[in-house]
Amino acid sequence: MSGIIISSLGKKLLMSLAGIFLITFLLLHMGINLLVIIFEDPMVYNKAAHFMSSNILIKIFEIILFGGLLLHVIFALILQIQNWLARPKRYNKANYSNTSFFSKFMIHTAVITLTFLVIHFLDFYIKAKFGHAAEIIVDGVAYHDLASEIMDKFKMLPFVIFYIAAFIFLGFHLIHGFQSAFKTLGLDNKKYTPVIQVLAIIYSTVVVAGYSIIPLIIYFL
Amino acid sequence: MKLKLKIWRQKDPHSRGKFVNYRLNDISADSSFLEMLDVLNEELISKGEEPVVYDHDCREGICGACGLYINGRPHGPDSLITVCQLHMRKFKNGDTIVIEPWRARAFPVIRDLMVDRDAFDKLIQEGGYVSVNTGSAPDANSIPVKKVYADLSMDAAACIGCGACVAACKNASAMLFVGAKVSHLTLLPQGKVESNERVRDMVAKMDELGFGNCTNTGACEAECPKGIKLTNIARLNREYYRATF
Amino acid sequence: MVKLQSRIPEGPLAEKWSNYKSNQNLVNPANKRKLDVIVIGTGLAGAAEAASMAEMGFKVKSFCYQDSSRRAHSIGAQGGINAAKNYQNDGDSIYRLFFDTVKGGDYRSREANVYRLAEVSNEIIDQCVAQGVPFAREYGGTLDNRSFGGALVSRTFYARGQTGQQLLLGAYQALSRQVKKGNVEMYPRMEMYNLVMVDGKARGIIARDVITGKLERFSAHAVVLASGGYGNVYFLSTMAMGANVSAIWQCYKKGALFGNPGFVQIHPTCIxxxxxxxxxxxxxxxxxxxxxxxxxxxxxxxxxxxxxxxxxxxxxxxxxxxxxxxxxxxxxxxxxxxxxxxxxxxxxxxxxxxxxxxxxxxxxxxxxxxxxxxxxxxxxxxxxxxxxxxxxxxxxxxxxxxxxxxxxHYTMGGIWVDYELHTTIPGLFATGESNFSDHGANRLGASALMQGLADGYFVLPYTIQNYLADEINTPRFKTDIPEFETAEKEVKEQLDKLMEVKGIMSVDTLHKKLGKIMWEHVGMGRNKEGLQKAIEEIEKLKEEFWFNVNIPGEVNDLNPELQKASRMADFLELGALMAKDALHREESCGGHFREEFQTGEGEALRNDKDFTYVAAWEYKGDDKEPVLHKEPLKFEYIEVKQRDYK
Structure with a gap:
């Protein structure tokens, strides 16, 4: 049991568990985001956001979430460095083996996604959390007007492009990450693996589409 | 057929090594890849130069000695074969063929295209066996084995230890090799008994030897000359968790 | 003067082996760890005996020329391994396997040895299954069998078309376990170049490190050969490229007799x-x-x-x-x-x-x-x-x-051994394909694996103790004694001589010439004229080789051409001996087909009156003719007949 952090398989296990956790979180997050465009009333979204930042259970969940993300990133880094060290001299002719395309670029798509995340934190999350956004008072409760914040942001074309691009790369990351996590957990089987592979593609497409549709609608409408 | 060869030459593990270009003019499409290299070496010897060194032995695809990284693929542009079974009809007249040794920290180059795969032996020594002394075995039919498990075990046991999985893997991981051995033994009642110790020890050794980590890309499976499946890696994972928790 | 003693134990055929085991000398556990054994080769015989002896407590030094012991050419065997289990209920028995093997070998093998082989065949299957060899199975979970040439029963166990590989991996894994335990010292990429004798006993070897080219000395209380067959004398064969005769040839030159060198198996189904x-x-x-x-x-x-x-x-x-x-x-x-x-x-x-x-x-x-x-x-x-x-x-x-x-495909001939697998040199044993073996003049399919593992797991680890029991007072010794000095010098001189030729022909070119001579005259059909011609042509080729071979590179370095040349030098001498053996045997039997001796229907015609013996050749010097010794074969339990497969 103590070997779990030391051994490569242990690290990968934790990484894949964290990955699957993040995968579920992405769906939840997407659901809340979509409130902005589904409901005309911006307060629906603002209330949901308010709930997310004030509920105690959510706060605990948030800590786990950050932990998971950190774990995913740190173990990925360690494993990746080991992987680089495992082949000190590279091949002259690149690898033409017939493998899943996106699996070769996990670290690259990860870096892009992480960069986006950092910006997202600095730009939005901290504001939402620590209140630099404008406030709206409804029924005596002060809500951050995050909905308007989003509306403003997504009227800027460069921001929209950056946002969508980041999600496309995240999608690439997920296509392989989704199914790889199951294999690392030991779940690989003639019957179910093809199903998981299809699910991975559906899930990745849904995530990319779900997040990207928001800026598109806001920008063009 | 006429060919241009670009071959990695390296005097010993410590020298730098470089690619050297060669030309061959009269190669039969029916000859094997290693016979093509034989022809090259004959030419080099007649010119007083040192022949290209590479491992090879059985030349029938089973000993696992040969292993060359040809045009970006271990064992070259065909599937389910070793280099010695690769035939020149898979190339076109005038092709340039780039030949490199396996590249991995755990497989240091000895000379030219010859590498040291001692790491694989070390892995097997760490538990890739059933602890049974000669003469102490019960009758062979005393423990029935389900055919489906015997077959799966044989699928995994077909590994020839050539190292193509490590060579193909972008992370130089040995998970398919270890997964195949763990699967082979753990699927049989005889090997099941010490399955926990085996998987723990072999994984620890694998990490220690400097192989990379599996990212489930499937390159190993695509290049394995014996078609060993990625499912063996998942089984290795399962066995490892079972042994650890 | 060498005297051939087959040392067959007393008693009825079926009891000989158990009688032997009951009466032989054994070494006690405390003494076993004081005794070193060198094993040359890591195929089925070599890996199995190295592992088994190490399990018993002996200290084993195991050598192979390949980069890993898992690559020995036993791995190439495809079809299967015979055993008299009678799992198919088709009337098989130890006696029937024994009978088929003697008959298949055209009555040119030793009854007692073959019976023992058939006897231990069942234990081999048990052992291999226990090791985790994934033999083919029926849906009911029991082992499956198929049939092979020369038998009317299905007694062949198999693991797809890779039986040799799976059996070898079983032995290799058993060996690996002993390496981990420290009972076996493994020396891969290390090729035996000479046998060292001290006071008339085999006491060590000179080996060359393939990577560095350095000669090294190793001492032991006994040396076991398991270096395989010499089919590569024909250049084209189903053998691995590196398979060679050199280890046993050096022992032949040191006084071990070579049995039936001309008995070669030609496999009918090759591409x-x-x-x-x-x-x-x-x-x-x-x-x-x-x-x-x-x-x-x-x-x-x-x-x-x-x-x-x-x-x-x-x-x-x-x-x-x-x-x-x-x-x-x-x-x-x-x-x-x-x-x-x-x-x-x-x-x-x-x-x-x-x-x-x-x-x-x-x-x-x-x-x-x-x-x-x-x-x-x-x-x-x-x-x-x-x-x-x-x-x-x-x-x-x-x-x-x-x-x-x-x-x-296979060489039935090899170093002559007695019932204990002991050669004519005390302390030198030969097992598997490297000995003249139990197959007579022809081996049946799926019997090579059986013999390699029988020798390795069940015979040699016992019989060697009969010799080692007398060696328990011999302490481990250093290799700085004159005998090692001389043996190393012999190797060095031979290698230097090869390097100095500096001719213009590659080893392979010359080897192909040798192969052509052998295939044409000492192959499937042989006759007096052709064999005499072969002897002459080989002599000429030998001169050409020593005048014209071209070996690039250095002697003290990784040098594959030098390795090949050194093996080739031995093949040339062996080729001549094979032709001489084939020439002297004026009959047709098994794989040895003399065109002069055939029935009207073109079947092999034996001459039992004059040739029911093992021909064991003694080396007398490079420029002297080898001397023939005969071990008469007695058939007490089998009636010797014309083989009939009609």
Whole structure:
């Protein structure tokens, strides 16, 4: 049991568990985001956001979430460095083996996604959390007007492009990450693996589409 | 057929090594890849130069000695074969063929295209066996084995230890090799008994030897000359968790 | 003067081995760890005995020329391993396996040895299953069998078409376990170049580190040879490229007698030769003869059209096909022993019925089996062999018949040993294919694996103790004594001499010439004139070799050409001895077919009155003729008859 952090398989296990956790979180997050465009009333979204930042259970969940993300990133880094060290001299002719395309670029798509995340934190999350956004008072409760914040942001074309691009790369990351996590957990089987592979593609497409549709609608409408 | 060869030459593990270009003019499409290299070496010897060194032995695809990284693929542009079974009809007249040794920290180059795969032996020594002394075995039919498990075990046991999985893997991981051995033994009642110790020890050794980590890309499976499946890696994972928790 | 003593134990045949074990000397556990044993080779015999002796407590030093002990050429065996388990309830028994093996060997093997082989065959299967060898199984979970040439029962256990590999991996893993435990010191990429004798006993070896080129000395209380066969003297064979005679040849030159060097097995089902640069012949497992039918056209004109490539095998109608094995041998049909099948193929091709461009091939056809059993069944049984065939020849054997031709496959001859596997040099043992073995003049399919593992697991680890029991007072000794000095110097001088030739011909070019001489005159059909010619030609080639061989590189360095040249020097001497042995044996038996001695129907004609013996040759010096010793063979339990597979 103590070997779990030391051994490569242990690290990968934790990484894949964290990955699957993040995968579920992405769906939840997407659901809340979509409130902005589904409901005309911006307060629906603002209330949901308010709930997310004030509920105690959510706060605990948030800590786990950050932990998971950190774990995913740190173990990925360690494993990746080991992987680089495992082949000190590279091949002259690149690898033409017939493998899943996106699996070769996990670290690259990860870096892009992480960069986006950092910006997202600095730009939005901290504001939402620590209140630099404008406030709206409804029924005596002060809500951050995050909905308007989003509306403003997504009227800027460069921001929209950056946002969508980041999600496309995240999608690439997920296509392989989704199914790889199951294999690392030991779940690989003639019957179910093809199903998981299809699910991975559906899930990745849904995530990319779900997040990207928001800026598109806001920008063009 | 006429060919241009670009071959990695390296005097010993410590020298730098470089690619050297060669030309061959009269190669039969029916000859094997290693016979093509034989022809090259004959030419080099007649010119007083040192022949290209590479491992090879059985030349029938089973000993696992040969292993060359040809045009970006271990064992070259065909599937389910070793280099010695690769035939020149898979190339076109005038092709340039780039030949490199396996590249991995755990497989240091000895000379030219010859590498040291001692790491694989070390892995097997760490538990890739059933602890049974000669003469102490019960009758062979005393423990029935389900055919489906015997077959799966044989699928995994077909590994020839050539190292193509490590060579193909972008992370130089040995998970398919270890997964195949763990699967082979753990699927049989005889090997099941010490399955926990085996998987723990072999994984620890694998990490220690400097192989990379599996990212489930499937390159190993695509290049394995014996078609060993990625499912063996998942089984290795399962066995490892079972042994650890 | 050497005296051949076979040391066969007293008692009835079936009790000899247990009598021997009950009465032999043993070494107690405390003494075992004081005794060192060197094992040369890590094939089935070598790996099995190194592991077994280490389990017992001996300290073993194990050597192989390959980069890993897992790559020894036992790995190439495809079809299976025989045992007298009678799991199929088809009337098999130890006696029947014994009988088939002696008969298959054309009555030129020792009864007691063969009986012991049949006796331990069952234990081998038990041992291998316990090690986790994934033999093929029935749906009920029990072991499956198939049939092989020369037997009327199904007694062959198999692991797809990779039985040799799986058995070897079992032994290799057992060996690895002992390496981990520190009981075996493993020396891969280390090739034996000389035997060291101290006071008339084998006491060590000189080995060359393949990577550094350095000569190293190793001492031990006994040396066990398990270095395999010498089929590569023919250049083209189904052997691994590195397989060589050098280890046993050095022992021969140090005084160990060489038994029946001319007995060579030619395997009937190999992929035909395709061209000048071919380096190796590929075997198609004998198991294919279970379901494949061998034929050539009945009409010469069809054969000619096949040879010019005008038509293919599928174009010839059923009535124009000559299933010559089924025609000549109705009882055994396509499953006659290898020597018989090979000769029959040669006979048809020599008569002009060959089916490929060289005229040296016959068809092995699966059409009927595919129609009868379905493609899936055939694929499940032989899929990997069919795939291999397709990769090599670029034709699909499910659609068109395979083409096959005989090729050198196994050497029944080897170092002469007594019942204890002890050579004529005290302390030197020979096992597996490297000894003259239990197969007589012809080996049955699936018996090589059986013999290698029998020697390795169950025979040598016992019999060697009978010798080592007297060595318990011999302390471990250093290698700085004159005997090692001299032995190393001999090797060094030989290697320097090779390097100094600086001729213009590569080793392979010369080796191919040797191969041609051997195949032509000491191959499937031999005659007095040809054998005499071979001896002369080999002598000339030997001179040419020592005058004209070109070895680049340095002596003290990784130098594959030097390795090959050194092996080649021994093959040249061996080739001459093989021809001499074949010349002296004026009869046909098993794989040794003298054209002068055949029945009216073209079958081998033995001369039991004059040749029922093992020919054991003693080395007398480079420029002296070897001396022949005869070990008479007595058959007390089997009636010696003309072999009949009709």
């Amino acid at each position: 035909p030769v395709h061209g000048e640069y071919q380096s190796k012949l590929n075997l198609m497992s004998e198991s294919l003869r279970n379901d494949g039918r061998i034929w050539v056209p009945k009409k010469r004109e069809d054969a000619v059209r096949l040879q010019t490539g005008e038509i293919g095998g599928v174009d010839i109608p059923e009535e124009d096909r000559d299933y010559y094995l089924e025609r000549r041998y109705p009882a055994f049909g396509n499953l006659v022993p290898r020597d018989v099948a090979s000769r029959a193929a040669k006979e048809r091709c020599d008569a002009g019925y060959g089916v490929n461009s060289t005229g040296l091939a016959v068809f092995l056809d699966f059409k009927d089996s595919i129609n009868r059993l379905g493609k899936d069944v055939i694929e499940a049984k032989y899929g990997n062999l069919f795939q291999m065939y397709e990769k090599i020849t670029d034709t699909n054997p499910y659609k068109v018949p395979m083409m096959i031709y005989p090729a050198i």
